[in-house]
Amino acid sequence: MKNLLDLSYDELVSEVTNLGLERYRADQILDWVFDKKVNNFDEMTNLSKQHRALLKEHFTIPFLKLLGKRVSKIDGTTKFLWELEDGNTIESVMIFHPGRITACISTQVGCPVKCVFCATGMSGFVRNLTVGEIVSQILSMEKEEGKKIGNVVYMGMGEPLLNYENTMKSIRILNHRKMGNIGIRRITISTVGIPEKIVQLADEGLDVKLALSLHAPTNFKRDQLVPLNRKYSIEEILNAIKVYQMKTGRRVTIEYVLIRGVNDEISDAKKLAEILRNLKVFVNLIPVNPTAEGLSKPSRQRLMMFKRILLENGIETEIRREKGSDIEAACGQLRLKRKVSSS
CATH class of the missing domain: 1.10.150.530 (DNA polymerase; domain 1)
Known part of the structure; x- marks a missing residue:
């Protein structure tokens, strides 16, 4: 069947x-x-x-089996733990904003990229999700909560561009007016940077938003934070972004997780501004969330200094207000597990 x-x-x-x-x-x-x-x-x-x-x-028509969910007492963010038909588990998140609901969904069971600050990568990689498993996250959350999701970010477990075909097909299903009926500009793909897939995405005819998880301004530092950088250098990735923007004209969001004493120096901010200068970008600065020993958030003063340097160099920048960190639902906190206690 x-x-x-x-x-x-x-x-x-x-x-x-x-x-x-x-x-x-x-x-x-x-x-x-x-x-x-x-x-x-x-x-x-x-x-x-x-x-x-x-x-x-x-x-x-297999909706996902809910093993558990946690609700943030701070902002209502809700994290779901789902069991797939083969017994593997994934997590999805529903985030509430004034006037809209955003779903953060997964594309893989685990993640092969293994960013050092990300709990998903520490959990290992099992397999890609099917198209139906990606789509079912939206349907299953909507059914469980009785609410309509209006925005989707492919920022959950996994690297979407390493499950490219299934990710693209799921986007078309979620966007189709007789299916998910979610506006295409309300869908965002987040990637650590797979150059050939970024270029391929530019030719898909999908007016989705693209977010690049950069996290460092030099290959030396990024190699330590994002091991895949040893295969795809910053230069290769940014060249692909240039091609993408030349073909689409779209602005790209740069995600930058700030870690105290690692990538938050004045020199890092200046170098980041330098390498982004000729691109049409918006930078999201994200203080690292608790996931691994030895990694901590920069001080508020350092965050503001980093932001100020980027702004002074003409780079539009904001410090992201994280939601759901108290239930391990924020950036980098999703992981493989068997059950989640209710809250």
Whole structure:
């Protein structure tokens, strides 16, 4: 049987008509799944019993199994621990802002990149998520909370561009007006920088936002923080960003986790401004979250100094207000685990 959540709109229409059903039945099914959050064909009452029985023979609609969730007492951020059909687990996060809800979703079970400040990387890597497993995170959170998600960031567990095809297909499904119906400019892909995939993304015709997790202004420092930098240097990555911007005209967000005594020096800020000078960027400064021994946040004074240097050099910059750090749901804090205690 096929996982219905793995299928694009055109693929589902083709499957349904090949079964001898009318084309519009695909729309009826999608209304039940994406709008009503129903994943049981028996509940799809505007389909005949015969049609429901036929569909059950050919498709499954697996929402994720909730093992636990934690809710921040500070800002309401909610972290979900899901069990996949093979017993592996992933985490997703729902973040609340005035007037909108953002979902932070995963693309891999674990992560192969192994950034030293990231709990996901410390947990190891198991496998890529399927298209359906990526899409189901949105549906499962919406069903659990009874709320509509309007923004999606591919910033959870894993490196999205190392699961490129499934990530792209899931974006098209979440964006399609008869499926997820999430505006394309409300979807963000975060990457540590896979140059050839960044260039490929520029040709996808998807007006998504792109965020680059840079974290250091020199290869010497980035090699220590992001081991993948030994394969893809800062120069290669920024050259790919230049190609991306030449083709799309889009601004790129630069994510920069600040770690006391590691990458927060005045010289780091000046060098960062230098290498970004000819790019159209916005820099998010992120004080490191507690994930590993020996890594701590810079002082407030150092944070403001770093920001000021970037601004003085014409680099638009802000210090990100982290949400969910009290429940280990902030940047770099998602990890592989079996269960989460409720709060």
